[in-house]
Amino acid sequence: MTVSRANLADYGLVLAIILIIGGLMVLSPAFRDPENLIGIGRQVAILGIAAGAMTFVILSGEIDLSVGAVASAAAVVTAIALSQGWGVLAIPVGLLVGGLFGLLNGLLIVHVAVPSFIATLVSFFIAQGVALTLTGGQTILFDADWFRTLFATGVLLGNRAAFWWLVVVALVLWWLLARTRFGSNTYALGGDAESASMLGLPVNRLRIAIFTMTGALMGLVGMILIARIGNARADGAIGLEFDAIAAAVIGGTRLGGGYGSIPRTMLGVLLIGVLNNGLAILNVDFNTQQVIKGALVVAVVLIDRWARGEEARA
């Protein structure tokens, strides 16, 4: 049986993850401890949700640079609401903050005709400004054990709540993308926006919906973030956008739009999570970790491109 390039495209990433996990298991007994392997799931929860949302954005042919700042702003607002005794109302407030920033992105792109790169950069600055103004640069503490249990620290079936939130969100996003008209329209929009419009697809509404959904999910990310660490800072999730884009691209999502899937993005998330965990356990220093991760990302993307070259010709 020969392994074709097309097989590699489909299974290469899985193979890479298996090889890396196998190598780390050989190198470190601590890595292969089941408790550690389970822990990777909760450690990638934030990245996984952000990367899932980013997959929709990239599939539609757009980009969202505001996700980290929006998650931070939502986190700060939620923490303030919790510290002021708003209780369970803090949850919809956090989701609303994220959703409103997403809506702003969509409206700027659709009605002001600003490219998503610029529109989301604007939102990035506004969200960062809001978070800094609200916190005054201070760390916001809150006392709400129920909130932390619900979004991060609670244990269900052997894993923490943060992991289960990732599972739920990934399943919903997969269903939306693979099983609904919303998902097929998203692919069509990213494949060729002009044709999609000529075919009568509600292109503008679709863009607004994708960005609003991404914003709301960043509200959820913000809540998981503060539930994990127990405080909120204006810069809590800054930089998340780049990791989310990297995970989606490693998973094979085409930056030009129209190609990608949630399961593959989750594989990209898993690869990053395994590397982060394994390299820390092996006590590899920060700079070397960055180099190793960068080199692996390039290798995975190049192999994927090479494999898809044959697929495209077939």
Place this chain on the structure above:
Amino acid sequence: MTRIHKRPGLAVSALAITALMTGTAAAQECLGTAEALQLTPEQAADIGARGLTFGFLTNNQSDDFSRTLVSGAEAFAGELGVELVINNADFDANTQLSQFDALVQRGVDGIFLTAVDAGSIGQAVRRANDADIPVFIVGGAPARGQVISVMNAASYQGSFDATAAMMDAIGEPNAQIAILGIPFALQTIRDREKGVLDAVGAAGGQIISLQSDFSQDRLLELATNVIQANPDLAGIVATWSLAVNAANEAVEQSGRNILIAGYDSEVPGYMELHSGDTNIVALSGQQAALQGRAALEGLSQAILGAELCDEIITPNLLVTADNYAEMWEVQYPGVTPPWEN
């Protein structure tokens, strides 16, 4: 003859000793501590009567240190009767250069700055030198231009003292210690890590892990992984504020008895110590408010003709569960403690 021959030798020796002593005396004449910079009431009145304006440039105002530094300077400027022009560069070196040049153009009487990039601010410092404007800097001297002094917290001593307190509390030889830090290639960070290494070495412990990151969430992951991978881990030294929070959270979630020492004592750390149920043994607190005040006193002293030493070290506070309330008042003068809110 012999005596005559000996006399020049003795004279030369005496001269050399005198020169050395004079040199030492001259070196000691420079003002080298925050305490030495303090203005007498007469000096303060003199400065207040001159109607001076000082520029105060910060690399950011989004962290606790910078905010406290600015508030310390603002409080003392009001007391002293000088105008303070405060600019925040928000970590942008170009913005800071423009702000610096604007202050020189305006003809302020002195500039104090926490540089975004000490390497790139040199030309601007030269322009201030040409305009006879004294420049006082935190962190490191610029590559070009002359500053009246460089102010630094006692990074080495602070981290040494906090780590030594933790090692003392652990009380076991060969204790396994992990460092959780920040990947900045700055002298202050190297000094903090050196302080940790020396204190752990002096107590007979061993460093088994050194991990660092900029993000609190990622630091939590790192601390969790290090705890998971090292069943005999006895202590974590966190060399900056977010690492302290992350280490504390990771230890709490692990349920293990791992002690923590930290550099930077901020609100979450104080609240932990206040809780009475914490694994944090000691935190080293930088006196940012004192530095803000010393900044204006240093510029004032230079204007009054005093010589400042090349480096001025401000002492750190060793904050523990026993003295946190007292230390809060020193570190954050005039600010209501968070446990009273």
